[in-house]
Amino acid sequence: MDDFAVIAEPTRRSIVDRLRVSEHDVGALVGELGISQSLASKHLRVLREAGVVESRVVGRRRVYRLTSRPLPDVMAWVRPYVELWGTSFDRLAEALSEEEPDHGR
Template sequence: MPVADVIEVLADPNRRRILDLLRDGERPVGDLVDHLGITQPSVSKHLRVLRDAGLVEVRRDAQRRLYRIRPQPLAELDAWLEPYRKLWSASLGRLERHLDERTRQ
């Protein structure tokens, strides 16, 4: 999936919250519903969007469906962001030098 599509999927705050909850490991839908405070159909809808984007995968365990993060699309997003982090870091470095110079004056 193109990075732009991943960004669009992650634009929704509930989807980001789901990924935050899945960071520590897989969880069943009911657990996500309890933590998010939104309805089970809404959570399922967000999970479907995340699954279609390749950001999560599901595993059946008897009657439960357990969701977990798929790191590859996030790694691709991270690689796309890398040049921007370098720009940000350079800007912060210039700001730090400027503040140091003003402190010495």
Template sequence: MDGFTVMADPTRRRVLDALATGESDVGSLVERLSLSQSLTSKHLKVLRDAGVVTVRVDGPRRVYRLSDRPLPDVIAWITPYYRRWSRGLDRLTELLEQEKEQSDAE
């Protein structure tokens, strides 16, 4: 499954958002997201199979966390846009700073 398909599902995005704050076991995710255990596990399996999350066994618990390098196809697609937007925002910041310096000098 490609990264765009993974990200298309709003429930999977909610799971990813929850894991963005740190690792979590299934039970904690169920509670935080108000989802059933089976639905949460289903989406975690898809995310794990896609390489977006990793899992480690901690006694009876499975603890999930975001992968270090998830969704390479999404990142490859968005990177040129991000660079362009960043350059534009950097230039805007420079112009605003110049304008402020000019008004402070007056």
């Protein structure tokens, strides 16, 4: 499955959003998302196979977290936009700071 298909599904994006904040086991994701355990496991398998999440066993639970590897195809596609918007915001900040009255005088 390509990187864009991995994050195209809203439930998988919700899982990624929650794992961005903290590790979760399947039960916690089921409770927070209001989905079945089998559906959560299915989406976690897709995310794991894509290299987005990894798991470790803690007692009788399997705990999931995001990996440090971003989705390379998505990152490559997004990067030029981030750079463009970042430059635009930097220019806006400079323009606004030049227009601010000097309150210290």
